[in-house]
Amino acid sequence: MTTMVTRAGWRARRPTSSYTQLPRARGVKVHYTGGYVSPKIVDDHDICLELMRTFQRQHIDANGWSDFAYNLAGCPHRRLLEGRGFGVMSAANGPGLNDDHYAILALVGSSGFTQPTDDLLHAVRDGIELLRKHGAGTEIKGHRDGYSTSCPGGPLYAWVRKGAPRPREAPAKPKPPKPVKVVWDGDVPRWPGRVLKHVGGAMMRGEDVRVWQDKMARRGWKLDVDGVFGEQSADVARGYRRATGLPAGDTVDKATWAMTWSWTPPPEKSA
Structure with missing residues (x-):
């Protein structure tokens, strides 16, 4: 302006x-x-x-x-x-x-x-x-x-x-999302407040992703602990929800997050 x-x-x-x-x-x-x-x-x-x-x-x-x-x-x-x-x-x-x-x-x-x-x-x-x-x-x-x-x-x-046209203004760069912090109550992390999911190329990233991946890897599920919720993380979430009796899906919602620290089914062979 x-x-x-x-x-x-x-x-x-x-x-x-x-x-x-x-x-x-x-x-x-x-x-x-x-x-x-x-x-x-x-x-x-x-x-x-x-x-x-x-x-x-x-x-x-x-x-x-x-x-x-x-x-x-x-x-x-x-x-x-x-x-x-x-x-x-x-x-x-x-x-x-x-x-x-x-x-x-x-x-x-x-x-x-x-x-x-x-x-x-x-x-x-x-x-x-x-x-x-x-x-x-x-x-x-x-x-x-x-x-x-x-x-x-x-x-x-x-x-x-040319009529004194206005120059094209570059589109405003999107503000980077605020980093998600995981708050721990002893050995149990609180629900971070967002559903972890993978939609096409829009992969979610953050400390909450890494914390969930680390817990699942320690429980025997095969996935990289890289803080990026890609297809591999979605596959593990799908298998874990099926194994625990949660509604079908490939996201980590509040219920799935809570179940991650409260019950440990054996990893599926395909996961």
């Missing part, structure tokens, strides 16, 4: 004059920094903040503009940085063009860090969506559309030409 860095967060200077209001626009134009951006920016968010301050100094002190030129900026840490903000005109699109589109800057350069990361594209896309909520129309353009410039660079402009 993209987070917003306020002007105070990147230590912006106050604008030298008030902004021109722009309650509506045709859309958003995407820009890049141009020049060299250190590849270290991907791992160091402080570089993003310093770039913002550098551009603001240039825009105010060298260009004579009232403030940082862009409405928003997006960085490779999936953060949006507040520039001029919403509902006001930028100074980034070129003379006579700023009343048509808002402007968002992607912190990617023409050398060094040139290939926008997925998190940077997400941040820019989130900025576009926010600007749309504040009067921007549906157009998504590059700075070079209507103005003679290489901005926003080849890779970013190719993305803009």
